[in-house]
Amino acid sequence: MALITKAVKGTLDVLPADSHKNQFVERTVLEIANEFGFREIRTPVFEHTELFTRSVGDTTDVVQKEMYTFEDKGGRSITLRPEGTAGAARAFLEHGLTNEAMPQKVSYITSCYRYEKPQAGRLREFHQFGIECYGTASPAADAEVISVANEVFGFLGIDRIRLEINSIGCPECRKEYHAALKAYFESRKDELCGTCLDRLDRNPMRILDCKSPVCHEIAADAPIILDFLCDECKDHFEKVKMYLDNMGIVYEVNPHIVRGLDYYTRTVFEFLTDSLGAQSAVCAGGRYDGLVEEIGGPHVPALGFGMGIERLLLLLEAQGIKLPEAKKCEIYIANIGEEASIKAAAMATELRQSGMFAEFDVVGRSLKAQMKYADKIGARFTTVIGEDDIKANVAKVKNMQTGEVTELAIDEFADTFMELSLQNAANDLQDLVSNSEAIDLSKFLGGIM
């Protein structure tokens, strides 16, 4: 296929048949965040390149080889955001939110861009739901941020997912740990794989993450960051766990969690699943007490997480979780002849003004074809308008499920049809509730809201 009719590698089209799923998930996560006091922030898709090199870290893979960076016509180096935290922090700082009452809690859904080789659950343009909480160093905030993600998974009905947490300390205790780690790996240098040899100088903590069996084995006996935490960091981590315990959030401490972005300090966490092929992290985040300062602001402790929307959707699919269906057409107005078509247009307009999902034939096809179409789109009711009906002021409304036909006056169609439709919806709801033991009403309501 010619390139011109091909989406760029690593990008995805969300087609009309599926977009309601994205809409539902996006609405849901923002609403949940809102219940915790996180309000949406929207920042530009591109930023000055330096923002990312400074915050994400210029030795990280993300910055070194994955950013979409270009020069604009004014000679500025611009980068398509590879993640959401830096932009949010920049906006927070730029607009003086440091002077507002703390904590400041923001949420967002953003597109992100990373030049990576696409594979299952990994795209070059992907979307992240994220939250950030500024202005608190308290472990209570760590627990709260984690609990937002936990609530999202719980609400969506995802079960096979686990939470792993760790503390990577502050710059002080990490310095000591790095030295110890380096000494340890140095002693077994000959056995490490090629990439890990590189890591030894750049970022020895990454070796802990290596999947090669040999390195993995060596890493198993490596010193553990938790043994090197300073008293404050240790205390902080203990309290985070205590909060989580008391919030009923199940987690596992994994001393080998390292994050690939430089700005993290102290608490880091990941929500992992086996349902996504090689990509196991659906949500990851942590504390970044030094970030705001790093980009030129005052010292503002902060933390947050990012959750991959596409991965979340994949996960829902993999676990067979049914999402609410898209809204269906309430009434389809079939029409025969030009006069009727014009009448149908007027009727549809009136219905829509009353908030009804109404459609009428705009193709000029046979009645049979119109009925077929109405069936295909799942219209709940249909009515047929012809010259005779207009003269007689009668519209025969058919319930597509039961086949039942009701006659309504055309000149007061919108009002009377509303009653019919509401009655029908009430009956459906009644059936739904009485016929099923395991209906999650909150989801049903989510669908019609």
Place this chain on the structure above:
RNA sequence: GUGGGUAUAGCUUAGUUGGUUAAAGCGCCAGUUUGUGGCACUGGAGACCGUCGGUUCGAAUCCGACUAUCCACCCCA
């Protein structure tokens, strides 16, 4: 950046050791006489068989390169 798999209608696929008009199901459009959908039946549109080159009398089929895509490594959400 490194490996492996795959490439035939909108979708899912068939295509026998190379042989003439490339097949099916789903979907789409229309019809099966009068103004009512689902079911069934009939018909139709839709494919330069990913691209370029090679082998051959002859290539969707064999070979090569390229491209795309999927999966994995790396890294990450």
